[in-house]
Amino acid sequence: MAIDLFDDPIWQMSLGERAAIEGLLSAVRPALAIEVGTAEGACLRRIAMHSGEVHSFDLITPSIPDLPANVRLHTGDSHALLPEVLAGFAAEGRNVDFALVDGDHSADGVRRDVEALLASPAVGDTVIVLHDTGNEVVRTGLDAVPYGAYPKVAHVDLDFVPGHLGRDRFPGELWYGLGLVVVAADRPAYGSGPAVQTDRHHGGELLAIARDVLGGREPGIGPRGYDGRDRRLADAYRRIDELERRLGDGALGA
Ligand SMILES: C[S@@+](CC[C@H](N)C(=O)[O-])C[C@H]1O[C@@H](n2cnc3c(N)ncnc32)[C@H](O)[C@@H]1O
Structure with missing residues (x-):
């Protein structure tokens, strides 16, 4: 059809x-x-x-x-x-x-x-x-x-x-x-x-985090400018914490 x-x-x-x-x-x-x-x-x-x-x-x-x-x-x-x-x-x-x-x-x-x-x-x-x-x-x-x-x-x-x-x-x-x-x-x-x-994770930010973690393993789809795998992961965890904080505050779009 x-x-x-x-x-x-x-x-x-x-x-x-x-x-x-x-x-x-x-x-x-x-x-x-x-x-x-x-x-x-x-x-x-x-x-x-x-x-x-x-x-x-x-x-x-x-x-x-x-x-x-x-x-x-x-x-x-x-x-x-x-x-x-x-x-x-x-x-x-x-x-x-x-x-x-x-x-x-x-x-x-x-x-x-x-x-x-x-x-x-x-x-x-x-x-x-x-x-x-x-x-x-x-x-x-x-x-x-x-x-x-x-x-x-x-x-x-x-x-x-x-x-x-x-x-x-x-x-x-x-x-x-x-x-x-x-x-x-x-x-x-x-x-x-x-x-x-605010009852769910922010889809775009989660994808951005996933991209940055994935970037450590798959050349070509990661962000430019990071110089080491550990730093990438640390940054991803920092961003997860920041997202949780913003959701907890109800700060998105408030
Ligand atoms: C992604 S396309 C739109 C696609 C279309 N809605 C569709 O689904 O096929 C974005 C369009 O917005 C126009 N655009 C960008 N800035 C604009 C503005 N300030 N005022 C009016 N149109 C704008 C661009 O010229 C472009 O044609």
Whole structure:
């Protein structure tokens, strides 16, 4: 049985991530959706298939054959354009039902995109999906978002679909991973415990530790710059302790 969802060669997501996004879109059936990071429009096509109207942002105008009629492309920096477009939706009393953040992959850039969404009154009943949450740079930005400052944020799981450690492709690098932020203004998180999931290990950090330990045994997938096996292991143990401490403090994303 062929599943066209898995056949697309230009969709820059793992098959598990595609299935998760497809499942969310089928459940949400967005009237209004946003994508930050259009690229070649692969994920955009799936979002458009399930949505009434999609607004997709990229620095460059993509060339997308047979662009679905319900798509509106915005060319430019999302940090300037996204707040403007969201302000327009808010002024019209519209709600964004689904958003994918997959544009600027710098720590500061991804943080700003997520904060622009969370700050908008148009994001009140919204499923937000974040890509590359397994990457250390992206994750640094996402961990810096003050989710707790937005009472409408009901649930945050940055390892909704865990990322992976590259081996043949991007050896030693951490990529992929989907995060999920559920915004539900009618179900504020106040009084119902922390919205950010701290009941499990941070997938990306565990993979980074595994990479550094593995690097002692398998040339080519370890980090550069370490000069001895013992030092690598000592550093891995130090980082495990640090991760435990942060989880214990509830400090992640607080
Ligand atoms: C990983 S690709 C997106 C992949 C796409 N969502 C998919 O699933 O096929 C990231 C895209 O974000 C765009 N981008 C990077 N920084 C941006 C910014 N500040 N504003 C808008 N787009 C940006 C890049 O040009 C690139 O096309």
